[in-house]
Amino acid sequence: MQKLARRGYRVPVERMGRPDIVHNVLLQIIETPLNWEGGLRVFVHTQDDYVISINPKIRLPKNYVRFVGLIEQLFAQKRVPDKGEPLMQIEKSNLQQLVRKTHANNVLGFSILGKPTLMRSAAERVSKLKNPLVFVGGFPRGHFGNETRRLLNEIYSVDRESLDAWVVAGRFVYDFEWSIGVAQNRIKSKNDQS
Amino acid sequence: MQKLARRGYRVPVERMGRPDIVHNVLLQIIETPLNWEGGLRVFVHTQDDYVISINPKIRLPKNYVRFVGLIEQLFAQKRVPDKGEPLMQIEKSNLQQLVRKTHANNVLGFSILGKPTLMRSAAERVSKLKNPLVFVGGFPRGHFGNETRRLLNEIYSVDRESLDAWVVAGRFVYDFEWSIGVAQNRIKSKNDQS
Numbered sequence: 001m002q003k004l005a006r007r008g009y010r011v012p013v014e015r016m017g018r019p020d021i022v023h024n025v026l027l028q029i030i031e032t033p034l035n036w037e038g039g040l041r042v043f044v045h046t047q048d049d050y051v052i053s054i055n056p057k058i059r060l061p062k063n064y065v066r067f068v069g070l071i072e073q074l075f076a077q078k079r080v081p082d083k084g085e086p087l088m089q090i091e092k093s094n095l096q097q098l099v100r101k102t103h104a105n106n107v108l109g110f111s112i113l114g115k116p117t118l119m120r121s122a123a124e125r126v127s128k129l130k131n132p133l134v135f136v137g138g139f140p141r142g143h144f145g146n147e148t149r150r151l152l153n154e155i156y157s158v159d160r161e162s163l164d165a166w167v168v169a170g171r172f173v174y175d176f177e178w179s180i181g182v183a184q185n186r187i188k189s190k191n192d193q194s
Numbered sequence: 195m196q197k198l199a200r201r202g203y204r205v206p207v208e209r210m211g212r213p214d215i216v217h218n219v220l221l222q223i224i225e226t227p228l229n230w231e232g233g234l235r236v237f238v239h240t241q242d243d244y245v246i247s248i249n250p251k252i253r254l255p256k257n258y259v260r261f262v263g264l265i266e267q268l269f270a271q272k273r274v275p276d277k278g279e280p281l282m283q284i285e286k287s288n289l290q291q292l293v294r295k296t297h298a299n300n301v302l303g304f305s306i307l308g309k310p311t312l313m314r315s316a317a318e319r320v321s322k323l324k325n326p327l328v329f330v331g332g333f334p335r336g337h338f339g340n341e342t343r344r345l346l347n348e349i350y351s352v353d354r355e356s357l358d359a360w361v362v363a364g365r366f367v368y369d370f371e372w373s374i375g376v377a378q379n380r381i382k383s384k385n386d387q388s
Contacts, residue, residue: 020257024221031358062334062358063214064258116384118377140256159377160384164225164256170364183312183353190310190354 017047021138021165023067028170030060033186034177043098044138051093058087095135099151104133107151110172111143112162114155119168122156123175136169211241215332215359217261222364224254227380228371237292238332245287252281289329293345298327301345304366305337306356308349313362316350317369330363 022044034040035056044052052074061067070080070088079086099107106129108122126132135152137144144152158168177183216238228234229250238246246268255261264274264282273280293301300323302316320326329346331338338346352362371377 024218024256027218027358027360028222028364032361033353033355036355062218116381118381120372120377157384158381159227160380161227161230164221166221167226167364170222170361171368174365174368178314183314186354187310187312187352190351 018138018140019068019071020064021140023064024164024166025136025138025169026054026060027062028166029173030054030056030058032173032177033182034173037182039176039180039182040173041102043102045093045095045098049092049094050090051098052088052090055085055087057085095148095151099133102133103131105130106132106153107135108132109135109137109144109148109152109155110158110168111137111155112157112159113143114157116160117156117158119156119158119171120175120178122158123172124179126172127176127179134172136165136172138165212332212334213262213265214258215334217258218358218360219330219332219363220248220254221256222360223367224248224250224252226367226371227376228367231376233370233374233376234367235296237296239287239289239292243286243288244284245292246282246284249279249281251279289342289345293327296327297325299324300326300347301329302326303329303331303338303342303346303349304352304362305331305349306351306353307337308351310354311350311352313350313352313365314369314372316352317366318373320366321370321373328366330359330366332359 026042026044029035029040029042032040035042038056040056042054042056044054046052061070074080074088074090078091079089081087093101106126108126110122126134135144135148144155149155158171174183220236220238223229223234223236226234229236232250234250236248236250238248240246255264268274268282268284272285273283275281287295300320302320304316320328329338329342338349343349352365368377
């Protein structure tokens with residue numbers, strides 16, 4: 001980011017708020033058994049109401065500098081790559097529109113202000129819901145705004161201190177895998193093979 | 195990294211191998227209840243046999259570019275910050291010396307070539323050991339070398355495909371927290387307060 005800023009043009013990726021937080025979260029949830037088995041759809045909502053849809057097949061750049069390059073390309077072209085199946089697409093959308101578009105019946109969120117709940121119990125509960133949508137706040141401090149909170153059916157707090165967004169997201173995906181048996185089945189099938 | 199290389203001098207941080215992998219792993223394990231409660235000591239072993247000791251009190255830079263700056267300073271000064279309590283220190287050491295120095299009685303590792311084991315079971319087992327040391331490979335591909343494998347008492351494979359180092363490390367720390375009751379106690383104490 002600093003590097004790009006020094007080149008002397010406005011950096012579109014800054015509209016994302018904190019692309020480093022987004023990158024860290026994606027790194028923790030995209031290359032997971034849950035996503036590999038088609039159990040995850042990921043959207044990134046930006047502070048100026050854009051929504052990025054991420055194709056589960058994406059191979060996420062592990063290096064931050066390369067990720068920023070990809071996001072710049074995305075803002076310029078509205079999709080990457082510019083031909084063939086899109087791996088990321090961006091469109092103007094607020095969270096309410098996202099909830100409608102995904103036909104989410106249950107919208108849950110994580111926040112230190114929520115109801116104290118073990119992550120395992122939260123994931124277990126979400127895994128039993130039909131079409132759930134889970135919000136993880138990607139802001140460095142502060143909480144969901146009033147408008148966002150109105151969309152949430154339940155808010156969970158999974159530790160007595162604030163956890164980084166990527167820790168919350170990673171732990172949720174992992175416990176969700178466990179709740180639906182993905183972790184167990186994948187180790188079982190490996191044992192069967194050998 | 196690219197940015198630094200362009201300045202035209204040899205980049206010490208490259209000796210770390212893949213600092214982006216190290217950064218991603220640290221992000222997932224340093225700001226966790228386990229580390230906050232003093233249950234974690236983290237060392238980073240570099241490809242040219244340096245070992246970085248990380249003070250659990252460190253506030254890790256969340257931004258990769260800033261993290262690289264800190265590591266450059268570390269290689270130059272052998273410690274950061276240069277005065278007061280060190281948050282990171284670096285010294286010449288191979289893994290065998292690290293095992294001796296930490297008085298580790300049990301050395302465990304994660305690798306796709308290991309014994310298929312649920313992460314929860316692996317963490318449960320490690321939590322019952324006295325003075326365990328756990329290796330997570332931070333290389334983009336390949337496996338522990340022969341010399342490293344000789345140090346390992348057990349190797350676990352926790353999925354049938356290769357998982358990124360930060361996913362393995364994050365899940366291990368989380369399941370370890372659960373094994374020793376940290377996750378449960380912290381939610382319980384929050385409930386007691388309210």
